[in-house]
Amino acid sequence: MNGRPPQRRNAFYAQAGGVTAVLNATAAALIETCRANDDRIGKVFAGRSGILGALDEALIDTSLESEETLRALRHTPGGAFGSARFRIGRAGLEDHAVYERLVDVFRAHDIGYVFYNGGNGSADTTLQLSRIPEVFGHPLACIHVPKTIDNDILDTDCSPGFGSAAKYLAVSMREAAADVASMTATSTRVFVLEAMGRHAGWMVAAMGLAADSHNHPPHLLLFAERPFEEEEFLRRVSDTVARHGYCVIGVSEGLRTPDGRFIAEIPATIAGRNEQLGGVAPVLARLVHGRLGLKCHWATADYLQRSARHIASATDLAHAEAVGREAVRLALAGRTAVMPVIERISDHPYRWQLGVADLAGIATREKCLPRDFITDSGYHISARARAYLLPLIQGETDVPFRDGLPVHARLRAVTARKKLPPWDPHGERQQVALSKKT
């Protein structure tokens, strides 16, 4: 219609799962690349709250955002269009009504490209969405764009978002350790910094980069991969304090007892409740104080570690923008059910290139911290881990400040006029909502 060639179609972009410091940089790069290819791609609609925006037909028309706003997105943490934790079953098998709705929306808005920006779960969703042409006859290129601080996506050397969280944790560990070292004569002897990572210890491994040698903090790292041996831990803390005067510890929120219980859940159990993870650092601090009589401070960075755009890694930012651009190129090259990946050419000097991975081999699987990334003692990272991790935290990025605070993008976030009746006539939405990840 309107004389435009039939191959010029609109795109749908969605953010999925936990956000990162550089997720919006991927979005900006992707949208800019679409704009640069306006002979093939019309508008980019961003789902308000990710894929929910497609179901609700809440499509943010990014063509109304200025170039200045897109540039500002580059240094805005979080997910500017809203993210969602939402899983869909198999196309044509489960959740058929959900797919029908998605196809209705895609057809109504002439959407021929889907860019789904998330982690392992989202890779699976993208793979399912890629069956839409076959099952529903609606032509659609489905590209997954990798993102997660957890660094657990297969077939890519690293996941955009991880490098910045890793840098935040390594920097914070080094700075806090300098603080603790000052106070040991009369006050705090033990400090515990907790990292995210329920299943894998990538984040706690990153804290190990703060150490220059074996004599510098952090002295002990507690990985999600290794069962927590209380007596051995206390002995090591005690030995470290005897040797260095203090002990700095990095711990993964996912630390478990040998019988598989989350350490962070123990206080809730004591109080007769069973709730979401309550922080492993305070549990360790109470243990150290109670058993060893040492004054112990602790910090739980939580969202700070994944939103700290002010200390993002320049390398990570470059990755995040590159996968955004490459996703568009892959779609325009006729690819579907794939994602752009980061391939490492060398550690030192660090060199990398873009590659492409088939989603069929990736979805719903997790990349674990290799066993040889942990020292034989089990309490620190190996030289191999350092060689892998160090390039990912290299470089600092420019962030504009106003009035002493970082400036974030303010989107107009205007949604396109709805063309369909509201979804949810049979309560499908509630049903789907119940199956969402928590």
Place this chain on the structure above:
Amino acid sequence: MNGRPPQRRNAFYAQAGGVTAVLNATAAALIETCRANDDRIGKVFAGRSGILGALDEALIDTSLESEETLRALRHTPGGAFGSARFRIGRAGLEDHAVYERLVDVFRAHDIGYVFYNGGNGSADTTLQLSRIPEVFGHPLACIHVPKTIDNDILDTDCSPGFGSAAKYLAVSMREAAADVASMTATSTRVFVLEAMGRHAGWMVAAMGLAADSHNHPPHLLLFAERPFEEEEFLRRVSDTVARHGYCVIGVSEGLRTPDGRFIAEIPATIAGRNEQLGGVAPVLARLVHGRLGLKCHWATADYLQRSARHIASATDLAHAEAVGREAVRLALAGRTAVMPVIERISDHPYRWQLGVADLAGIATREKCLPRDFITDSGYHISARARAYLLPLIQGETDVPFRDGLPVHARLRAVTARKKLPPWDPHGERQQVALSKKT
């Protein structure tokens, strides 16, 4: 002796109490100013672990540190010479043996200047030390150099160290809020960020700067000054989530129940133990989750907020260096029992100058958050608070990075040859240690 004029005497510098991101910048500026006045001041000895270094005759000879190291101190968090929480009683009244030892050490090392770099408790110690000439006949100029993230020192517009912690908290709050705002559709609805400040809410007030208007996070601030009203709090959280989709909360570690118990101590009480503060944020998170059924994340920044030199305030850094230099000038002008202070000339544009305050009026008292810094509702900062706080977080500072991490000073930290027998013949040290602050 050695033909040098009798007025050329050595200086003793000590760091005291909780450290800050810019404490070492004060030290560097002070030492450099002493070096620039080498006709009057000989060596600067820094106490290893603060005043304990004087008692132990563990005097770090800073003349052996290079100019490069002093420059690096400027961007090194913590207390590079070691800090101590240590209170001494009145000279000539209590702790007489402690003063005798100090005077012995000062005499042995020809120390005529004491620069004591700390908070309210240290101001009192400096005031007591200033009685040494009168009680012991040893000439000594005693200058307190203000420092504390708590911002509770009287007679100065602000305390060096506070502005950087305030900036860290405001930046972290703004970034984390952007993260939370992304996730509200299917995941986290409430986020709690905990600030230090056991007695005063200066730090939690700083988080309020992250708000651009009343419609932006943080939505609720819980000050140490205001008793925690559980039902009203839950109602406000619920209302905020209903209105904005999410609720971001800043809380002071010193939050108390109306009957005066620390909220952070409640879990330990439940578990039948009575220990150090365990974090108020997880308690609030469990409350919100348990009573309102909302997914809640929380972070406790702890030492990260006072060591985050990478995001220090340029204004705070300028204050920290200025008081270091001015302390030396005051001593050389023959002053004692005083401290250099920051005087505000205007809020906007922010202009300030140095002043001097008598320690007699300051010591052991605390500057509280003014009542009119809190809004009438009690849950946010007033315009007056913003006008006061905003200048203190202005400007970013250059921090050198190597391998993706901030570079910190590495001191030689060589102690001067001891001239006295070891202290502690009658167990005085143990006795004093028992009276130390915890």
